[in-house]
Amino acid sequence: MKFATVTVMGLGYIGLPTACLMAQHGLEVTGVDVSERVVQAVNAGRLHIVEPGLGDVLKAVVNDGKLRAALTPQPADAFIIAVPTPFTAGHKPDCSYIQSAAQALAPALRKGSLVVLESTSPVGTTEQLAAWLAEARPDLTFPQQAGEEADVQVAHCPERVLPGHILRELVENDRIVGGLCDKGARQAAELYRVFVKGDIALTNARTAEMSKLTENSFRDVNIAFANELSVLCDELGIDVWELIRLANRHPRVNILRPGCGVGGHCIAVDPWFIVDSAPLSARIIRTAREVNDSKPLWLLDKVKVALAEALSAQPEKSLQDMSVACLGLAFKPDIDDLRESPAVRLTADIASMGCGVLAVEPHITALPAKLEKLEKLSLVDLDTALAQADVTVLLVAHSAFVREAEKILAIPRIIDAVGLLQSA
Numbered sequence: 001m002k003f004a005t006v007t008v009m010g011l012g013y014i015g016l017p018t019a020c021l022m023a024q025h026g027l028e029v030t031g032v033d034v035s036e037r038v039v040q041a042v043n044a045g046r047l048h049i050v051e052p053g054l055g056d057v058l059k060a061v062v063n064d065g066k067l068r069a070a071l072t073p074q075p076a077d078a079f080i081i082a083v084p085t086p087f088t089a090g091h092k093p094d095c096s097y098i099q100s101a102a103q104a105l106a107p108a109l110r111k112g113s114l115v116v117l118e119s120t121s122p123v124g125t126t127e128q129l130a131a132w133l134a135e136a137r138p139d140l141t142f143p144q145q146a147g148e149e150a151d152v153q154v155a156h157c158p159e160r161v162l163p164g165h166i167l168r169e170l171v172e173n174d175r176i177v178g179g180l181c182d183k184g185a186r187q188a189a190e191l192y193r194v195f196v197k198g199d200i201a202l203t204n205a206r207t208a209e210m211s212k213l214t215e216n217s218f219r220d221v222n223i224a225f226a227n228e229l230s231v232l233c234d235e236l237g238i239d240v241w242e243l244i245r246l247a248n249r250h251p252r253v254n255i256l257r258p259g260c261g262v263g264g265h266c267i268a269v270d271p272w273f274i275v276d277s278a279p280l281s282a283r284i285i286r287t288a289r290e291v292n293d294s295k296p297l298w299l300l301d302k303v304k305v306a307l308a309e310a311l312s313a314q315p316e317k318s319l320q321d322m323s324v325a326c327l328g329l330a331f332k333p334d335i336d337d338l339r340e341s342p343a344v345r346l347t348a349d350i351a352s353m354g355c356g357v358l359a360v361e362p363h364i365t366a367l368p369a370k371l372e373k374l375e376k377l378s379l380v381d382l383d384t385a386l387a388q389a390d391v392t393v394l395l396v397a398h399s400a401f402v403r404e405a406e407k408i409l410a411i412p413r414i415i416d417a418v419g420l421l422q423s424a
Helices: 015-024 036-043 054-063 096-108 125-136 143-149 166-172 182-192 205-236 240-247 270-277 283-313 342-351 382-388 399-403 405-409
Strands: 005-009 028-032 067-070 078-081 114-117 153-156 175-179 200-204 323-327 356-360 377-379 391-394 414-416
Touching (some): 005 096, 015 166, 078 096, 175 182, 200 205, 205 270, 270 283, 283 342, 342 356
Parallel strands (some): 005 028, 078 114, 114 153, 175 200, 323 356
């Protein structure tokens, strides 16, 4: 079938760029979001997230009338669901946003519609989505009822992009499309070929779901190896950065760089979906998550030691008189995304000890709610933090910090969690 109209559910880091690219390639796109603020911003051609290049595309497609935003779904040839899939207490997947999106778009479905789930999801979620849609629209048939002859086809096409490079990677990266039947997969592939230049591989929905979870779990396991290595080297009196440089001279070794943990909505979350689905078998994946989640606690102990040394040198002061500079809050360099950031978690833990905290994050203008409510914690610029801090913790390898490496190196009591200063 030929697609002319698309409704995108969710206008965040994935939904908005996807909507913009489809509109840029000639489709009539309606973007739907539950936030009136987001809807107003998009309709004004104003970007509400930070992503290089996206602002210009957004303005162009809105001005051309190819993209508009709304609070409620509109009838369309295809629907793309790109809403969050966090986890709840105990690392249980939370698919309530997908269920809400399904219930919202169901009235807009018509015979011949295609529904594609982009949200990273536990295995079996696409089937559950189809069940929710069938329950809401008993007048239509779905793949679990009529297979290739269904009125509405349902498929899964997980995103696999890097924040900061989303526009390029949405176009150039290969995509995995899994249908609840072959027809759904073929239709979804046809939709994505509107703008995707990479290969599009067809499979079933469960394999597509597991593919995305596997990709991020692979990354998580490799990061966990690096983070565990940094802890071991500290215990054994070895420079982990030199060790990694030497080990990586082996032609088949490529150890990643340690950090303060793992963050973001993907790598820090998705492996738990596998663990929840097969808790007895996912042993390495579970351990990797635990290693990465424990890294901020290990760094917190390093901060406590550094503060004790600072207090020893200034016996007239108490812990409440001390200040710690936390350089970086984002979950990775050079973006504004703080989702599941270990740097945010560590910064909050430091502030809870009673000392002052000077947070430096060049990509935001206000602290997230989790930090804003904490006393003695403030968002400052780098110069202010370096001038006032008794202990400084480098948490994110932002380019802005690399450029000021010489200045940062000149101050005492630095804990470099990301090896940012090794080449300075």
